[in-house]
Amino acid sequence: MSVKSRIPLILLACGSFNPITNMHMRLFELARDHLHRTGRYQVIEGIMSPVSDDYRKKGLVSARHRIAMAKLALETSDWIRVDPWETEQESWTETVKVLRHHYNESVRLLQSKKEFMKNKQPTERSTENFLSSQCSVVPELKLLCGADFLQTFQTPNLWKKEHIQEILEEFGLVCISRAGSDPAQYIYESELLTKFQHNIFLVKEWIQNEISSTQIRYALCRGLSVKYLIPDSVIAYIAYHNIYTEESERKNEGDLLQPLKLHNTAVSPLNDRSHSL
Numbered sequence: 001m002s003v004k005s006r007i008p009l010i011l012l013a014c015g016s017f018n019p020i021t022n023m024h025m026r027l028f029e030l031a032r033d034h035l036h037r038t039g040r041y042q043v044i045e046g047i048m049s050p051v052s053d054d055y056r057k058k059g060l061v062s063a064r065h066r067i068a069m070a071k072l073a074l075e076t077s078d079w080i081r082v083d084p085w086e087t088e089q090e091s092w093t094e095t096v097k098v099l100r101h102h103y104n105e106s107v108r109l110l111q112s113k114k115e116f117m118k119n120k121q122p123t124e125r126s127t128e129n130f131l132s133s134q135c136s137v138v139p140e141l142k143l144l145c146g147a148d149f150l151q152t153f154q155t156p157n158l159w160k161k162e163h164i165q166e167i168l169e170e171f172g173l174v175c176i177s178r179a180g181s182d183p184a185q186y187i188y189e190s191e192l193l194t195k196f197q198h199n200i201f202l203v204k205e206w207i208q209n210e211i212s213s214t215q216i217r218y219a220l221c222r223g224l225s226v227k228y229l230i231p232d233s234v235i236a237y238i239a240y241h242n243i244y245t246e247e248s249e250r251k252n253e254g255d256l257l258q259p260l261k262l263h264n265t266a267v268s269p270l271n272d273r274s275h276s277l
């Protein structure tokens, strides 16, 4: 398949990004390499969507800071961007709705590009062949995540079954391996995941890198170096605003994650776990 005839694809990663780490950015690079190697897809954009403050995860600092840090980190990327839409909503947004939003946005963008092409003079149009060829199909949108994210599908009352189904059936998942998580096993154990296995791309990271935001926050609170784990610009931002402290780590402590609250359950708060979702 020539590059021109490949299916355009957008990768969307949802999460806390508290703070963004080098590994969060690596997820996108790994996913893009993998999809390109299939010969079927052309990844045209990566979107990082930090979760709203209303998610109420332990130690979750303000979205304003999380977005600012992600923007600084992604300054060096020419294809991944941060999108604040989720954090601008009144309350926490279920992931399937974030996917729907971004899908609708890409349809809208395509329509306005087509409109723009239609209004151009014929001579101008011929010079815009490349643009118009890129404009002709709505890109696929896939949810990008680490293997631990896939594991959370099994957590009672965290996800609605119909949402998992819609994510898998209508969009699809690109899942990057992570130490301590066995995505193939989660698929095997779930009837739903097995049914839509054809829409789950499992990507193996051979250069293992177990950076987690939780560990970064712990190191920062203890005054330890996090250089080479997160970008220098993010380290400087954190120091300037004194973002991660023992006090910030206590934010939402003992609270229930918003998805669990919404499902009105009495299960123990995930928020008390030391390495969270």
Ligand SMILES: Nc1ncnc2c1ncn2[C@@H]1O[C@H](COP(=O)(O)OP(=O)(O)OP(=O)(O)O)[C@@H](O)[C@H]1O
Residues within 6 Å of the ligand: 013, 014, 015, 016, 017, 018, 021, 023, 024, 027, 144, 145, 146, 147, 148, 149, 176, 177, 178, 179, 209, 210, 211, 212, 213, 214, 215, 275, 276, 277
């Ligand atoms: N080291 C990693 N390997 C694979 N996936 C990762 C890694 N770190 C984060 N991810 C993925 O990035 C997405 C966003 O994760 P998140 O913001 O929770 O980061 P995290 O490092 O897991 O943070 P925390 O420790 O606070 O849970 C999730 O899909 C998660 O699985």
Ligand SMILES: NC(=O)c1ccc[n+]([C@@H]2O[C@H](COP(=O)(O)O)[C@@H](O)[C@H]2O)c1
Residues within 6 Å of the ligand: 014, 015, 016, 017, 050, 051, 055, 057, 093, 094, 095, 096, 149, 158, 159, 160, 163, 259, 276, 277
């Ligand atoms: N039912 C749902 O749609 C649902 C449930 C739990 C987490 N999530 C999302 O998954 C991501 C998890 O992020 P963390 O791994 O940082 O907790 C967040 O973007 C959150 O909004 C969605």
Ligand SMILES: [Zn+2]
Residues within 6 Å of the ligand: 276, 277
């Ligand atoms: Zn996590």
